[in-house]
Amino acid sequence: MGCQAERRKGDAELGLTSVQAAGRHSFDRHCGGCHEAYNSRPLKGPSLQGIFQRTYLHNGMPANDERVREICLYGRAQMPGFSRTLTSQQIDELLAYLHTL
Numbered sequence: 001m002g003c004q005a006e007r008r009k010g011d012a013e014l015g016l017t018s019v020q021a022a023g024r025h026s027f028d029r030h031c032g033g034c035h036e037a038y039n040s041r042p043l044k045g046p047s048l049q050g051i052f053q054r055t056y057l058h059n060g061m062p063a064n065d066e067r068v069r070e071i072c073l074y075g076r077a078q079m080p081g082f083s084r085t086l087t088s089q090q091i092d093e094l095l096a097y098l099h100t101l
Contacts, residue, residue, distance in 0.1 A: 016100060023097025026090050030082060037101055045079060052099050065095055 011021040027037060034044040041047060046058045054063045059076060061067045072091055075081035086094070 014100065016097070019093050020097045020100055022090070023093035023095065026086060026094045027097055030085065031094075034079070048098060049101050051101060068095060068098065 011024060016024060027035075031048070036043055036047040036049060038049060039047065040049050051057070051068070052063055057063050057067060057071075061071075069091055071079065072086070072094065073081055073083040082091075
């Protein structure tokens, strides 16, 4: 049996706005190595599929923009912070994308 890898959908197929698509690009570059977006299996970090459909994050904090922004900026546990890597606009775009998962 061969591997049946699913084809990655494009931004238009997912119905992403330009802001969400920019956030997807940041996710791919900075987050996708450790976090899954479109399935529930964990990598180095937890899957982010449905992150804003939950009441709480994996660490017990509320699943809201404020907490996710804080984690993105300053990190948590083994996750590095990206306050020196991503601009405020890029964090906003990333959050917009995460809301689509």
